[in-house]
Amino acid sequence: MSERGGRQEKSLKSRVNEILEPVPGRGDRTTRLVQFTLAAVILLNTLLVVLYTVPSIEREYWLPIKNLFTACILVFAAEYVLRLWSCTDAPTLRQRTAERLRHATGFFMVIDLISIVPLFFPVLFPQDFAMLKTFRLLSVFKLGRYARYSDSLAMLKRVIVKKREIFSIMLSFFVFIILFSATLMYLVENGAQPDKFSSIPAAMWWAVVSVTTVGYGNIVPVTPLGQLLASAMILSGVLILALPSAILASGFIEERQKSLEQPATPPSAAEIELLERLAALTESGHIAKDEFELLKSHILPGHHHENEPETGHGRTRMPKNKEEK
Numbered sequence: 001m002s003e004r005g006g007r008q009e010k011s012l013k014s015r016v017n018e019i020l021e022p023v024p025g026r027g028d029r030t031t032r033l034v035q036f037t038l039a040a041v042i043l044l045n046t047l048l049v050v051l052y053t054v055p056s057i058e059r060e061y062w063l064p065i066k067n068l069f070t071a072c073i074l075v076f077a078a079e080y081v082l083r084l085w086s087c088t089d090a091p092t093l094r095q096r097t098a099e100r101l102r103h104a105t106g107f108f109m110v111i112d113l114i115s116i117v118p119l120f121f122p123v124l125f126p127q128d129f130a131m132l133k134t135f136r137l138l139s140v141f142k143l144g145r146y147a148r149y150s151d152s153l154a155m156l157k158r159v160i161v162k163k164r165e166i167f168s169i170m171l172s173f174f175v176f177i178i179l180f181s182a183t184l185m186y187l188v189e190n191g192a193q194p195d196k197f198s199s200i201p202a203a204m205w206w207a208v209v210s211v212t213t214v215g216y217g218n219i220v221p222v223t224p225l226g227q228l229l230a231s232a233m234i235l236s237g238v239l240i241l242a243l244p245s246a247i248l249a250s251g252f253i254e255e256r257q258k259s260l261e262q263p264a265t266p267p268s269a270a271e272i273e274l275l276e277r278l279a280a281l282t283e284s285g286h287i288a289k290d291e292f293e294l295l296k297s298h299i300l301p302g303h304h305h306e307n308e309p310e311t312g313h314g315r316t317r318m319p320k321n322k323e324e325k
Contacts (some may be wrong), residue, residue: 017086020079038079042142045072045115049140052133069118069136076142077116083109108145115139155259159251166247174211174240181207181233188226211237271299 019031048068051057058065088099103109114135121132160167182203189197196219197203206219210233221230275296282292 013086013089016082020083020086038075041072041075042145044068045076046140046143048072049137052136073116073119073139076112076139077119080109080112080116083112111138111141111144115142155252155255156248158255159248162255163247163251167244170240170243170247177233177236177240178204178207178211181211181229184229185221185226188223188229189221192223192226207233210234212241213237274299 019034022031022035048065051061052065052069084100084104087103088096090096090099104113115138117135118132118139121135179200182200185206186197186200186203189203197206208214209216210230213234221227278287278292278295281287282289287295
């Protein structure tokens with residue numbers, strides 16, 4: 001391969017990777033279109049998975065559902081191949097293979113691989129319809145790939161990581177409460193209900209549904225002391241389950257304030273160059289001032305006015321060196 005061809009392939013790989021793995025808020029029109037199409041295919045596949053579990057719909061519409069399933073899987077297969085191909089631009093075949101294998105073992109890439117496995121079932125397992133249905137159902141987890149682009153979910157992840165020590169302590173305390181409740185209820189109720197509270201593990205089912213305030217009612221204490229203890233444990237469960245909500249709420253408030261206090265990201269070199277060209281067109285009269293301000297707001301959506309480049313007499317003055325920046 002010539003040097004020019006190698007540069008073109010590297011540029012194409014970079015572009016494909018940029019489209020398939022976009023930076024939130026930075027994608028162009030093509031990237032948004034591709035991401036929207038993939039998200040629509042995933043939603044369609046999820047809808048088909050849900051409808052496929054209804055026996056009457058499966059019997060009556062199995063052929064169109066099967067064809068749509070195949071179309072979705074073909075899209076997923078093309079996406080998977082392009083992700084593997086564009087994930088590396090290492091110079092040697094050995095390095096590219098190693099990086100692709102490393103990339104293929106990522107969580108979402110494994111989910112992507114599982115979602116396209118049904119494509120090979122007619123060849124590998126032509127009679128195993130139960131396993132085919134199982135792999136089709138597992139393709140629902142592809143929704144997780146696009147959920148990670150949500151700013152709210154990213155903030156939730158940061159809050160959980162930041163408060164992980166508190167949540168670990170609460171989980172340990174929750175396990176202790178369940179074990180303690182099951183032990184007490186076994187001691188109190190075993191004599192009256194040996195079939196229901198036959199052991200501490202059997203009593204733990206009651207403890208879990210009571211402390212979590214679910215209360216299925218299939219196992220209930222009948223002795224006065226057991227009912228008194230159950231009331232106290234249910235009230236303690238309400239208090240315990242209220243704590244995570246308060247911790248998450250305070251964590252969200254802290255993260256929100258932190259994000260508001262962070263300074264705006266400075267414009268990139270490409271954005272500066274584009275704004276300079278638009279400013280020149282504005283000064284020459286080819287673009288109206290209102291149009292320039294509108295375009296500038298699209299180019300720098302996350303910048304406040306105090307962080308934007310200075311303007312004057314219809315001309316945007318861009319910083320020319322690092323000192324001015």
